[in-house]
Amino acid sequence: MRFTRLLLWNSSLTSQKKTSREKTVTTHAPDISASDIEALAAADCLLVAMDFDGTMAPFHDDPMSARAEDGCIESLKALAAMDDTIAMIVSGRNLAQLREVTGLSEGNEAGIHLIGSHGAEPAGTGFTPLSEAQRELYESLAVAAEAAASLHPGLWVERKPLSVGLHSRTCDNKDVADQAHASFLSHAQGMDNVMITQGKAVIEVAVDSTSKGDYISAFREEHCIPTVVFAGDDTTDESVMRVLHTQRTDMGIKVGAGASRANRRLSGTVAVRDFLAQLVEARRLD
Ligand SMILES: [Mg+2]
Numbered sequence: 001m002r003f004t005r006l007l008l009w010n011s012s013l014t015s016q017k018k019t020s021r022e023k024t025v026t027t028h029a030p031d032i033s034a035s036d037i038e039a040l041a042a043a044d045c046l047l048v049a050m051d052f053d054g055t056m057a058p059f060h061d062d063p064m065s066a067r068a069e070d071g072c073i074e075s076l077k078a079l080a081a082m083d084d085t086i087a088m089i090v091s092g093r094n095l096a097q098l099r100e101v102t103g104l105s106e107g108n109e110a111g112i113h114l115i116g117s118h119g120a121e122p123a124g125t126g127f128t129p130l131s132e133a134q135r136e137l138y139e140s141l142a143v144a145a146e147a148a149a150s151l152h153p154g155l156w157v158e159r160k161p162l163s164v165g166l167h168s169r170t171c172d173n174k175d176v177a178d179q180a181h182a183s184f185l186s187h188a189q190g191m192d193n194v195m196i197t198q199g200k201a202v203i204e205v206a207v208d209s210t211s212k213g214d215y216i217s218a219f220r221e222e223h224c225i226p227t228v229v230f231a232g233d234d235t236t237d238e239s240v241m242r243v244l245h246t247q248r249t250d251m252g253i254k255v256g257a258g259a260s261r262a263n264r265r266l267s268g269t270v271a272v273r274d275f276l277a278q279l280v281e282a283r284r285l286d
Pocket residue numbers: 051052053054055232233234
């Protein structure tokens with residue numbers, strides 16, 4: 001399978017990542033088991049990092065109405081309160097949106113690390129402002145996305161701090177949606193120093209190269225975390241699957257169907273909720 005995150009940022013960086021971190025893409029990763037949960041519960045220090053949309057929260061036509069399955073946030077709070085356990089939500093949403101949909105407002109985050117914009121916007125530290133060149137790229141992308149979105153009222157443009165997204169989830173004409181995406185993609189592919197991500201009914205183009213995988217990799221290194229469990233459903237989450245140490249104790253969980261570099265799988269958001277609840281119980285007992 002060819003991954004749809006097109007790394008146009010820097011060709012030398014791209015080839016470095018591919019050679020050192022290539023993992024087998026599979027559609028056959030087993031479901032997470034009771035013994036997997038026991039192993040995670042027994043880890044000396046554990047990072048539990050979750051994607052939000054499609055992982056903890058079912059998709060919603062109005063993205064701001066999406067909410068995590070009942071119990072997911074509570075389980076993460078319980079994990080965050082335990083010794084040697086770090087809970088994190090890492091999302092492509094910008095941080096302000098992520099706070100709103102998780103109900104974890106500023107200063108009330110219950111110890112859960114909230115990370116927005118694919119790792120570029122961690123709560124508490126903010127992100128580096130765009131350079132002049134990045135601002136120009138951003139405006140050009142926004143104009144191209146708006147032009148593509150004008151093809152149909154169900155298409156819409158999302159402006160995040162570091163990226164512009166063209167969404168088609170609410171467009172009922174697939175041909176027009178494909179045409180709009182192709183137009184925006186073609187514009188972005190003509191630009192240097194942008195990162196293109198093709199997700200579910202969205203093309204997002206960032207003027208910053210940070211990925212969820214980069215963030216989690218740097219975070220675990222900084223905090224010397226031996227074991228990471230991460231769950232995600234979309235192509236952007238593959239950047240994390242790529243950097244996990246799954247040959248050791250890490251577990252990367254692909255949520256839903258589709259090929260992935262993950263070494264475990266869960267069927268959907270309800271299964272994620274149940275997994276988190278079981279992990280809380282098991283780690284409490286351990
Ligand atoms: Mg997702």
